[in-house]
Amino acid sequence: MVTFWGGKRKTLVTAQLHYLFMSSTWILPDDLAVPDFPADHPGPGAPVPQHWSKCFGCGDDQPTGLGMEFTTGEGLEVIGRFEVAKRYQGGPGFIHGGILMTAFDEAQGMACNAALRSAVVTAHLGIDFARPIPLGAVLELRSRVEGTVRRKVYTRSEARIVDGPLADPDVVVGSSYGLFIVVGHEHFEKGKDFVDGMPTGDQDISAV
Ligand SMILES: CCCCCCCCCCCC(=O)SCCNC(=O)CCNC(=O)[C@H](O)C(C)(C)COP(=O)(O)OP(=O)(O)OC[C@H]1O[C@@H](n2cnc3c(N)ncnc32)[C@H](O)[C@@H]1OP(=O)(O)O
Numbered sequence: 001m002v003t004f005w006g007g008k009r010k011t012l013v014t015a016q017l018h019y020l021f022m023s024s025t026w027i028l029p030d031d032l033a034v035p036d037f038p039a040d041h042p043g044p045g046a047p048v049p050q051h052w053s054k055c056f057g058c059g060d061d062q063p064t065g066l067g068m069e070f071t072t073g074e075g076l077e078v079i080g081r082f083e084v085a086k087r088y089q090g091g092p093g094f095i096h097g098g099i100l101m102t103a104f105d106e107a108q109g110m111a112c113n114a115a116l117r118s119a120v121v122t123a124h125l126g127i128d129f130a131r132p133i134p135l136g137a138v139l140e141l142r143s144r145v146e147g148t149v150r151r152k153v154y155t156r157s158e159a160r161i162v163d164g165p166l167a168d169p170d171v172v173v174g175s176s177y178g179l180f181i182v183v184g185h186e187h188f189e190k191g192k193d194f195v196d197g198m199p200t201g202d203q204d205i206s207a208v
Contacts, residue, residue, distance in 0.1 A: 026126060026177040028154055032147030035115050037076065046072045048114055054197045057106025061197065066099070068106055073142060076115045080107040080141045083164070084133060095133040100159065101125065103141055104176035108155040111143035112180045120153055120180040121187065131166075131173040138163035139173075153180040 048070035053061040058068045058080075068082045082103060090096030105122055112120040133139065143157035159174040161167045 029149050034147045044074055070110050077144045078111040078114050084135050084137045086135050100174050101127050104157050107141040107143040108157050108178045111145055112153045115145040118182045121183050123181045124179040126177050128175045133173050134165040136164045137161045151182040
């Protein structure tokens with residue numbers, strides 16, 4: 001069918017089939033456990049601290065990083081924001097897709113940490129790029145844990161432009177599904193010879 005249509009139309013059909021395939025592969029397991037709401041949760045609107053000051057996603061001691069800032073949302077939702085700086089450019093005038101993926105990675109990791117109070121690392125991430133995102137846009141990513149199975153944490157996130165060019169809080173410009181794995185201190189001990197700086201805060205779970 002795809003070969004029969006050919007040309008530009010072939011490309012379009014292939015892209016649509018790919019989108020359907022990608023979306024349909026994210027199927028939550030039947031034995032998913034929804035985490036309990038933390039008893040000490042501060043409620044919506046509270047700042048969520050960076051987990052590591054040198055982190056490319058959220059660190060305030062990482063000048064080239066995204067500098068994402070997080071607050072708690074409703075329920076177990078975590079809301080992250082950052083402005084698309086010129087250095088994040090891919091195609092002329094628009095964000096690089098890998099930067100958006102990085103932002104989703106960070107946002108969904110923070111949602112895991114807020115819900116489970118455990119360190120996690122990313123095992124799998126899938127992104128749907130729905131709209132081009134211009135430089136100067138302020139992106140808001142709303143992320144949540146959908147549930148867990150043993151150490152596996154299933155997450156979702158959506159991005160919207162809430163300020164700057166093409167802002168429209170009703171339009172989802174990208175979405176993401178991700179599998180994170182709960183890890184212990186030993187995971188980060190493997191990086192102690194390479195670490196840049198010394199973790200000091202409560203959220204710095206590295207054993208170095
Ligand atoms: C204060 C803190 C801040 C926390 C806040 C953090 C926010 C930071 C956000 C950035 C996060 C990152 O970028 S982290 C950096 C990028 N990620 C990484 O570097 C991870 C590299 N990969 C690994 O280190 C490893 O593969 C692990 C840890 C993910 C898993 O290894 P493991 O510990 O030996 O566990 P393993 O038995 O293999 O897997 C456990 C279960 O997960 C499943 N599983 C494992 N990988 C996959 C996979 N890709 N796709 C599907 N399923 C998978 C297995 O089948 C198994 O299922 P079952 O048998 O139970 O059914």
